[in-house]
Amino acid sequence: MSAWRRTSRILLAALAAATLAGGPAQAAQGTGATGQGPGGATARGPGAAAAGAGVPAVRVLPGAVPGDPKAPAVEDTYPWMSTVTDLASAGYVEEEFEIAGEADAYGTTGELLAEDVPYRTRMIVRRPADPRDFNGTVLTEWQNVTAGHDLDALWSPDQILREGYAWVGVSAQRVGVDQLRGWSPARYGNLDVTGGGRFTADQLSYDVFAQAARTLRSRQGGAAPLGTLRARTVLGVGASQSATRMTVYYDHVLPRTAPVFDAYAFVVGNAPARKGAEPVLQVLSETDVRTPARRADDDRFRRWEVAGAAHSGWSGQEYRRPVLTRDLGAAPEYRCARPPFSRVPLHHVVAAAYGHLTRWARIGVLPPSAPPLEFAADGTKARDELGRARGGIRLSQVEAPTALDTGDNAGETFCFLFGSHEPFTEEKLDELHPTHGGYLARVARTDARNVLAGYLLPGDARDNLREAAASETGR
Numbered sequence: 001m002s003a004w005r006r007t008s009r010i011l012l013a014a015l016a017a018a019t020l021a022g023g024p025a026q027a028a029q030g031t032g033a034t035g036q037g038p039g040g041a042t043a044r045g046p047g048a049a050a051a052g053a054g055v056p057a058v059r060v061l062p063g064a065v066p067g068d069p070k071a072p073a074v075e076d077t078y079p080w081m082s083t084v085t086d087l088a089s090a091g092y093v094e095e096e097f098e099i100a101g102e103a104d105a106y107g108t109t110g111e112l113l114a115e116d117v118p119y120r121t122r123m124i125v126r127r128p129a130d131p132r133d134f135n136g137t138v139l140t141e142w143q144n145v146t147a148g149h150d151l152d153a154l155w156s157p158d159q160i161l162r163e164g165y166a167w168v169g170v171s172a173q174r175v176g177v178d179q180l181r182g183w184s185p186a187r188y189g190n191l192d193v194t195g196g197g198r199f200t201a202d203q204l205s206y207d208v209f210a211q212a213a214r215t216l217r218s219r220q221g222g223a224a225p226l227g228t229l230r231a232r233t234v235l236g237v238g239a240s241q242s243a244t245r246m247t248v249y250y251d252h253v254l255p256r257t258a259p260v261f262d263a264y265a266f267v268v269g270n271a272p273a274r275k276g277a278e279p280v281l282q283v284l285s286e287t288d289v290r291t292p293a294r295r296a297d298d299d300r301f302r303r304w305e306v307a308g309a310a311h312s313g314w315s316g317q318e319y320r321r322p323v324l325t326r327d328l329g330a331a332p333e334y335r336c337a338r339p340p341f342s343r344v345p346l347h348h349v350v351a352a353a354y355g356h357l358t359r360w361a362r363i364g365v366l367p368p369s370a371p372p373l374e375f376a377a378d379g380t381k382a383r384d385e386l387g388r389a390r391g392g393i394r395l396s397q398v399e400a401p402t403a404l405d406t407g408d409n410a411g412e413t414f415c416f417l418f419g420s421h422e423p424f425t426e427e428k429l430d431e432l433h434p435t436h437g438g439y440l441a442r443v444a445r446t447d448a449r450n451v452l453a454g455y456l457l458p459g460d461a462r463d464n465l466r467e468a469a470a471s472e473t474g475r
Contacts, residue, residue, distance in 0.1 A: 314342060
């Protein structure tokens with residue numbers, strides 16, 4: 001029997017065991033936005049509470065790639081960062097909407113500053129065209145603006161399309177909206193999230209984000225952003241700076257307002273200190289874990305830390321390169337102290353987290369806890385003889401390594417967020433993986449353990465094994 005067939009059987013047996021056990025590998029099931037929480041308590045249902053409250057008017061924006069952002073007619077323009085993924089072949093569509101309403105302004109400690117301030121912004125929707133392909137969960141992302149423009153930081157097309165999610169990106173902050181206005185005046189020139197300049201520190205952003213999410217459950221005010229899809233679970237998701245903004249919302253604004261989201265994913269950034277009714281799952285890369293002090297897991301909070309992964313790793317950078325080249329003329333290049341961009345796929349773990357959050361919100365099934373990254377006596381991250389971080393969630397790219405991937409780097413601008421990727425020499429590879437079959441078996445066993453533990457989806461485990469089989473490692 002070939003090494004490929006032997007290792008495939010190892011992995012397939014583990015995936016079958018997880019599915020038969022009804023464990024983390026199984027697709028989320030349930031009906032409606034509410035469910036039985038821990039101990040049989042009924043979870044709070046944002047859908048019914050929020051529907052019709054503060055729902056903005058919605059209209060679809062015409063135009064598609066190819067187009068000209070500077071064209072005077074909006075129908076000749078196209079959406080900023082319109083995806084380069086072939087959505088049609090996956091049965092998906094992309095549409096952009098303008099939303100307009102009145103939002104309340106809040107300070108960073110939750111104080112109400114003003115009520116009913118007019119705003120106008122946009123959101124972009126990528127969703128299954130056929131309701132039968134929709135898994136019922138909407139990933140509502142607070143667009144990240146650290147680079148000075150809206151960024152689809154959590155758009156991971158392989159996982160989102162394969163699992164049947166709808167993804168929605170919301171422009172909630174002034175920096176992103178101001179850039180849009182200049183990039184395409186005809187398309188975005190009338191957008192404003194500052195109340196005509198009254199609130200330039202994103203005081204409206206919390207209510208703008210919540211109101212955008214309400215449109216996903218409502219048919220009021222014009223177009224339906226999800227078309228004929230029915231949202232059963234709406235997750236609030238945000239990465240890095242966006243996670244920090246969502247933390248303010250969860251800790252300080254949400255207690256004063258009606259619930260909107262069923263659960264939250266805080267990725268590579270802060271997470272709430274408050275224990276609320278809505279479940280929270282925080283996913284951190286190695287870059288983001290700087291101290292052994294952590295909030296403890298409880299029945300409303302989980303924290304996962306991924307060894308070897310970076311705050312902004314290789315996969316996201318590669319996806320965005322052609323998009324930014326198209327929309328800005330060039331993608332940025334960086335000179336870092338070490339070869340940048342860890343190849344450890346943090347987005348695989350994030351994708352697994354979405355399934356857990358859906359089950360947690362619908363039927364009260366708690367996600368697994370995860371081992372933390374380890375620290376040495378001097379307060380630095382503990383590392384093994386290869387330089388790998390110890391502890392944490394350990395994907396096959398770390399446990400069956402062909403390179404040293406870390407969350408650390410230095411150099412210009414954002415280099416400290418990119419982690420590092422340093423391929424091993426042929427001599428080191430021969431030492432670590434004397435045979436190709438042994439290498440494949442190591443990949444399969446590691447990923448099978450992660451699927452059974454709930455940190456990895458079966459589809460990503462299969463893709464990892466195919467990639468390893470096509471490599472020359474151990475040959």
